[in-house]
Structures are given as C-alpha cells and as structure tokens.
Amino acid sequence: MAKILRSMFFTIIFAAWVLLASARLHYHGAHSREDIQLNEEVYFESRSKRGVTTLTDYDSDSVFLPADEPDSGAGTADDLPTCLLCVCLTGSVYCEEVAPEMTSVPALPQETAYFYARYNKITKITAKDFEYIVTLKRIDLTGNLISEIEDGAFSKLALLEELSLAENQIVKLPMLPAKLISFNANHNRLKTKGVKANAFKKLTKIANIFLAHNELEAVPQIPESVRVLHLQVNNISSVSDDTFCKGNNTYYIRPNMNEIRMDGNPVVLAQYPNSFTCLKTLPIGRYQ
Ligand SMILES: *[C@@H]1O[C@H](CO)[C@@H](O)[C@H](O)[C@H]1NC(C)=O
Numbered sequence: 001m002a003k004i005l006r007s008m009f010f011t012i013i014f015a016a017w018v019l020l021a022s023a024r025l026h027y028h029g030a031h032s033r034e035d036i037q038l039n040e041e042v043y044f045e046s047r048s049k050r051g052v053t054t055l056t057d058y059d060s061d062s063v064f065l066p067a068d069e070p071d072s073g074a075g076t077a078d079d080l081p082t083c084l085l086c087v088c089l090t091g092s093v094y095c096e097e098v099a100p101e102m103t104s105v106p107a108l109p110q111e112t113a114y115f116y117a118r119y120n121k122i123t124k125i126t127a128k129d130f131e132y133i134v135t136l137k138r139i140d141l142t143g144n145l146i147s148e149i150e151d152g153a154f155s156k157l158a159l160l161e162e163l164s165l166a167e168n169q170i171v172k173l174p175m176l177p178a179k180l181i182s183f184n185a186n187h188n189r190l191k192t193k194g195v196k197a198n199a200f201k202k203l204t205k206i207a208n209i210f211l212a213h214n215e216l217e218a219v220p221q222i223p224e225s226v227r228v229l230h231l232q233v234n235n236i237s238s239v240s241d242d243t244f245c246k247g248n249n250t251y252y253i254r255p256n257m258n259e260i261r262m263d264g265n266p267v268v269l270a271q272y273p274n275s276f277t278c279l280k281t282l283p284i285g286r287y288q
Pocket residue numbers: 215217235237
C-alpha cells in the first residue's frame with residue numbers, strides 16, 4: 001500500500017514538473033521579446049498579448065516582412081509593414097509625422113479601434129481605406145493634405161465616435177456615420193454647397209461639431225444632441241429663427257446646446273433676436 005502511494009506521489013510530482021517546464025519553455029520561446037519591448041517602450045500601456053512593433057525594430061533581426069502584401073487592406077499586426085513605420089499597440093495605430101512621407105492611409109491591422117495619422121501628407125481618402133476595419137472608434141487625420149474623400153469612406157463605420165479631418169483642404173463634407181459623437185473639420189475650405197443642410201441630421205449622438213475657419217455662408221441643420229458648435233471665422237452673414245430654434249414655437253428650449261461660436265463672421269447677431277430665444281447661453285459673436 002505504502003509503495004503504491006509513494007509511486008503515485010512521484011508520478012504526480014513528475015507530471016507537474018513536465019507541465020511547468022514546457023510552459024516556461026513556450027513562454028520564453030514565444031513571448032519574451034515582446035514582453036521586453038512592452039516593458040521598455042510601452043510602459044504606459046497595460047501589458048498586451050499581441051505583438052508590439054516600433055520604429056526601433058528597423059535594425060533588429062526580428063523584423064518580419066511578408067513576401068506578399070495583403071491586398072485586402074487588413075491583416076494582423078505582425079504581418080503588416082504599417083507596424084514598422086507606425087507604432088501598433090493592441091487596438092491602436094499611431095502614425096504621426098511618419099518618415100518617409102506617408103501620402104495615403106496605410107493598411108491597418110484588423111481590430112484597429114484607434115487610428116492616429118496626424119501631420120502626414122495624405123491627400124485622399126478612398127472607400128477602400130477603412131473598408132474592412134469596422135472596429136474603428138476614432139480616426140484622427142488632422143494636418144494632412146486631404147482634398148478628396150470618396151463616398152462611403154466613413155459612412156459604414158458603425159462604431160466610429162470621433163473623426164477629425166481638421167487642417168486639411170476639404171471643400172465638401174463626406175457622408176458621416178450614424179454613431180458619430182464628435183466631428184472636427186476646423187481649418188479646411190468647406191463651402192456652403194459642400195455642406196448640405198441635412199448633413200448632420202441623422203447623427204443622433206453628435207455632441208460636438210467643429211467647422212471653424214472655413215468658407216461657409218450658411219449654418220447647416222444642427223441636431224438637438226449637439227452641445228458645442230464652432231462656426232467662428234466663416235462667411236456667415238445671416239441666421240434665421242429656425243437656425244438654432246423652432247421659429248413656430250416660442251416655448252421651445254433647446255436642451256443640450258451650451259456653446260455656439262459665431263465670432264469672425266459678418267453676421268450681426270443682434271439683428272436676429274428671435275434666432276436664439278431657445279438657447280440657454282447666447283452665441284458668441286458680433287452683436288453690433
Ligand atoms: C462672403 O459671402 C459674400 C456673400 O454673402 C460673397 O459675396 C463673398 O465673396 C464671400 N467672401 C468670401 C471670402 O468667400
């Protein structure tokens with residue numbers, strides 16, 4: 001009896017040891033490099049199971065360039081050259097001021113939620129750029145040279161909440177996706193005919209609309225969800241009773257709006273007193 005017990009005991013100890021050793025081997029073989037990088041370079045981000053590749057990888061022997069680039073515009077972080085130029089973290093891709101010049105949106109890893117490509121030389125957004133990246137929540141393309149955006153480039157991104165196209169050369173708004181909360185197109189060349197009156201109408205969650213420093217001559221329809229509206233430095237010369245309020249209903253109070261900037265426009269707001277009776281705070285702008 002004692003003999004059987006003892007041999008069982010040793011069998012269990014041996015099995016546990018084998019399991020432990022193989023787990024450790026796997027850990028060192030597969031993940032140690034990534035973990036070291038995470039600890040050294042991305043200390044601000046919580047540890048991730050997925051790989052991290054940064055510019056410093058350029059000279060290292062572990063650089064892995066796939067022989068054939070995927071055409072689909074999507075892949076895993078590890079097999080995209082994008083992650084050699086940009087910093088790819090779990091769910092985020094940072095491509096700010098990339099050298100050599102980046103003139104179009106790079107292929108993004110699948111499951112990218114946050115894409116930052118500020119201050120590059122991107123000239124055009126095509127319908128294919130984000131086609132397979134339906135996980136995107138935030139896109140920041142501030143400070144590029146974008147003058148053309150193909151139809152449908154953003155409109156199908158059902159989870160997109162923040163889109164910045166500030167400091168580009170856009171004359172016409174793209175179709176915007178329904179869940180958008182914040183839209184920034186400050187410092188562009190937007191013309192009235194490029195911003196349809198109902199451009200924001202279907203955006204039921206939109207809270208911030210930034211259209212300052214453009215060439216607009218009219219205010220588009222502003223959904224009730226909007227809290228902050230920036231229209232300063234445009235060419236708006238008049239507003240109407242229906243621009244912010246409901247001309248036919250003097251009891252109406254606009255519930256959410258708490259900042260409207262109209263300064264730097266020709267419009268003299270005091271000439272349109274019925275245009276802001278529903279607002280809790282006066283628009284910022286010229287009154288005389
Ligand atoms: C501003 O709008 C007026 C019409 O209201 C137009 O005559 C003028 O050319 C516009 N200015 C600019 C700089 O677009």
